[in-house]
Amino acid sequence: MSSYFLTGIYITMTKNKDNILTLENFFPYQLSVSSNKISSFFTDIYQDKFALSITQWRIMAVLGEFPESSADEVSNKTQIEKSILSRAINKLLQRKLIQRTFSAEDKRRSILSLTNTGHEVYDEIVPLSYQYEQTLLTCFSEREKQQFHSLLERLYQHTEALDDKSV
Amino acid sequence: MSSYFLTGIYITMTKNKDNILTLENFFPYQLSVSSNKISSFFTDIYQDKFALSITQWRIMAVLGEFPESSADEVSNKTQIEKSILSRAINKLLQRKLIQRTFSAEDKRRSILSLTNTGHEVYDEIVPLSYQYEQTLLTCFSEREKQQFHSLLERLYQHTEALDDKSV
DNA sequence: AAAAAGTAGTTGCTATAACAACCATTTTTA
DNA sequence: TAAAAATGGTTGTTATAGCAACTACTTTTT
Numbered sequence: 001m002s003s004y005f006l007t008g009i010y011i012t013m014t015k016n017k018d019n020i021l022t023l024e025n026f027f028p029y030q031l032s033v034s035s036n037k038i039s040s041f042f043t044d045i046y047q048d049k050f051a052l053s054i055t056q057w058r059i060m061a062v063l064g065e066f067p068e069s070s071a072d073e074v075s076n077k078t079q080i081e082k083s084i085l086s087r088a089i090n091k092l093l094q095r096k097l098i099q100r101t102f103s104a105e106d107k108r109r110s111i112l113s114l115t116n117t118g119h120e121v122y123d124e125i126v127p128l129s130y131q132y133e134q135t136l137l138t139c140f141s142e143r144e145k146q147q148f149h150s151l152l153e154r155l156y157q158h159t160e161a162l163d164d165k166s167v
Numbered sequence: 168m169s170s171y172f173l174t175g176i177y178i179t180m181t182k183n184k185d186n187i188l189t190l191e192n193f194f195p196y197q198l199s200v201s202s203n204k205i206s207s208f209f210t211d212i213y214q215d216k217f218a219l220s221i222t223q224w225r226i227m228a229v230l231g232e233f234p235e236s237s238a239d240e241v242s243n244k245t246q247i248e249k250s251i252l253s254r255a256i257n258k259l260l261q262r263k264l265i266q267r268t269f270s271a272e273d274k275r276r277s278i279l280s281l282t283n284t285g286h287e288v289y290d291e292i293v294p295l296s297y298q299y300e301q302t303l304l305t306c307f308s309e310r311e312k313q314q315f316h317s318l319l320e321r322l323y324q325h326t327e328a329l330d331d332k333s334v
Numbered sequence: 335a336a337a338a339a340g341t342a343g344t345t346g347c348t349a350t351a352a353c354a355a356c357c358a359t360t361t362t363t364a
Numbered sequence: 365t366a367a368a369a370a371t372g373g374t375t376g377t378t379a380t381a382g383c384a385a386c387t388a389c390t391t392t393t394t
Contacts (some may be wrong), residue, residue, distance in 0.1 A: 021229045021243065021293045027300060027316065029203050029324045032221075033246050035202035036327040038195050040352095053380085054199075061190045072342055078190065079200050081382060086344055101238045108342040108389050117169035124230060133194055140318070141326035148318045149194065153312060156201040207382095220350085239372055251351060253374055275359050275372040 050121055055080055055088045056061065056097075056127065060114060063098060064122045067113045070103075074112065097121060101166060186291060204301065212299060222247055222255045224292065227281060230265060231289045234280045237270075241279065264288060 023029050039054060046052045057079045062069060066077070071089060075082050082151070089112070092098040097118035103109040114122055137145055188209070190196050200306070206221060213219045219227070225245045229236060238256060242249050259265040264285035270276040281289055304312055 019290060019293055020232055021228050021296055022232060023225060026296065028209055028303070029225070030319050031198075031202045032206050034323045035198045036246075039199050041194055048369080054250055055380085058190060058196070061188050061193075070342075075342095079203075080188060082343065083345080084381060087380085092345095094301060106390070108341085110343075118207045123186060125184055129188055129193065131198075136325075137194065139321050140300065144318060145194075147314060148322075149197070151307065151315045151318070152197050152201055154306050155303070156197065156204065157317075158303065159201065159204045222350085237372075242372095248352065249373070250353080250375080255352085257374095271361070273372085277373075 030045065041136075042129075042132065043129070046125070049128075052121075053088070055084060056092055059085070059092060059112075060097065060118060060122055060125075061116050063112055064126070070109045070110050070111060072109070089165055092118075159161075184256075208303075209296075209299065212295070213292070216295075217292065220255070222251060225257060225258055226252070226255055226279075227264065227285060227289055227292075230279055230281050230285075231293070237276045237278060239276070259285075266334050 006069065043054050046054060046057050050057075058076055058080065059061070062074050062077050066073070069077075071085055076083050079086075079089070087108075089098070089100070092099060098117055099115050099118075100111055101111045103111055140148060177201075210221050213221060213224050217224075225247065226241055228246050229241050233240070238249065238252055241247070241253050245252075247255070254279075256265070256267070260267060263282055264283050265279055266285075268278045270278055302313075307315060
């Protein structure tokens with residue numbers, strides 16, 4: 001960390017020497033650690049209270065918002081890879097939290113929805129999730145929440161664009 | 168999504184009804200998806216060019232910055248769980264990218280450093296990482312970069328505190 | 335209308351994450 | 365100073381992520 005003396009105070013350069021990487025200031029690292037920590041926070045809640053993995057909950061969340069979605073649509077909305085999705089769907093079917101039929105027009109296409117039980121669980125989880133989200137965001141003002149949200153959104157779009165180029 | 172007509176334009180409320188969760192606007196979800204995408208972006212680079220996992224690279228990064236660290240110190244700095252760390256360290260030892268001795272004062276404590284080869288690899292990866300970090304950030308103006316950095320830093324600190332409370 | 339290409343979903347396999355149990359050593363405490 | 369607790373690190377086990385190969389069906393091409 002280079003710093004120099006100027007008009008009575010030390011000015012510390014945030015940018016490090018090029019030949020050393022300061023992990024804790026490297027933004028992809030910070031993002032990853034923060035995100036993992038928050039994810040495991042929610043994982044614990046969903047797991048302890050409802051015996052659901054984050055993946056399973058996300059599927060239910062999509063079906064709560066968009067009933068009658070196919071597995072493929074859920075995959076596009078959640079970025080969950082289709083094999084992971086397939087297995088998670090099977091578990092939710094076994095527990096009768098969701099139900100499945102197949103489309104008459106296209107026999108490959110599944111039609112997924114929450115069951116009544118699934119809806120009950122969903123209705124319990126939703127307010128709880130919002131509540132914990134707010135708890136997490138206490139470190140931001142309303143304005144900062146908006147800002148962070150919009151910056152994150154942009155970054156996400158940008159990374160998607162990068163993907164397309166490299167594939 | 169509730170919206171109402173006012174002075175000739177539709178005003179759409181960003182906050183949804185409390186009984187439905189809009190996944191794509193749920194902050195922990197956005198964070199997780201963005202973070203995973205960026206992580207896999209770097210995973211691909213480290214994997215393709217150096218046959219290193221992110222975990223392995225992070226260990227090397229810490230040892231580049233703090234030579235002679237113990238496994239435990241690396242674990243504290245990187246948030247990598249000790250069993251994962253132990254196995255990753257073994258792989259790095261096998262590839263002779265790092266070397267290990269044990270402390271004379273405390274025979275349990277390992278002393279880890281990059282080997283010469285490890286340093287060569289490190290010196291190649293560091294500028295590359297900075298370069299890709301910049302590429303990712305091209306979607307932001309200078310001002311936005313500052314904002315993003317400071318918000319993320321705050322969140323990062325905040326999530327650290329989260330751990331302490333729950334444990 | 336048959337062959338080829340594409341799509342929706344499943345299954346098999348490998349690597350890694352996460353947790354707990356464990357060993358060896360050191361520190362605490364009674 | 366012996367027993368108990370704590371610490372640094374390893375190993376075993378289970379669950380999940382991610383990729384590729386596969387089946388079944390549909391669409392496109394020729």
